[in-house]
Amino acid sequence: MTNVRVLLIAALSMVLGFLMGVSALQTVTAQTAAKPAYLVASSRPIHPDKMAPYRAAAGPLATKAGLEILASGDPSAHVLEGAWSLSGGLTIERYRSMEDLLAFWNSPGYQEAKKLRAGHVEMNFIVAIEGR
Numbered sequence: 001m002t003n004v005r006v007l008l009i010a011a012l013s014m015v016l017g018f019l020m021g022v023s024a025l026q027t028v029t030a031q032t033a034a035k036p037a038y039l040v041a042s043s044r045p046i047h048p049d050k051m052a053p054y055r056a057a058a059g060p061l062a063t064k065a066g067l068e069i070l071a072s073g074d075p076s077a078h079v080l081e082g083a084w085s086l087s088g089g090l091t092i093e094r095y096r097s098m099e100d101l102l103a104f105w106n107s108p109g110y111q112e113a114k115k116l117r118a119g120h121v122e123m124n125f126i127v128a129i130e131g132r
Helices: 003-032 052-064 098-106 108-115
Strands: 037-045 068-073 089-095 121-130
Touching (some): 037 098, 052 108, 089 098, 098 108, 098 121
Antiparallel strands (some): 037 089, 037 121
């Protein structure tokens, strides 16, 4: 073989190896990427005018965990099947990951902030689910 052919084969082998590595890295990154987590809460305000201290304390902690409020409102307005028997509103929040959501939820700061809503809102339920 001539030196040019050897160099050409070596160069093509290196490019092919690089492309295979990039493809494998993209596959691994996609498989290990954190899935978002969603918090769904149903609540009935009792004293909405007294919730500002709770929002001021909890808001920055939730934002740090990646909070994005996706929807908030009265679900009884558009019940598509079944019956909605709870009074109050429904909120859907998205977080970067379940790990981030739970770290926020279980943090000492949020546990203290939750006390600020006591007596001002009745929580029907709060659930967390992992997204896709």
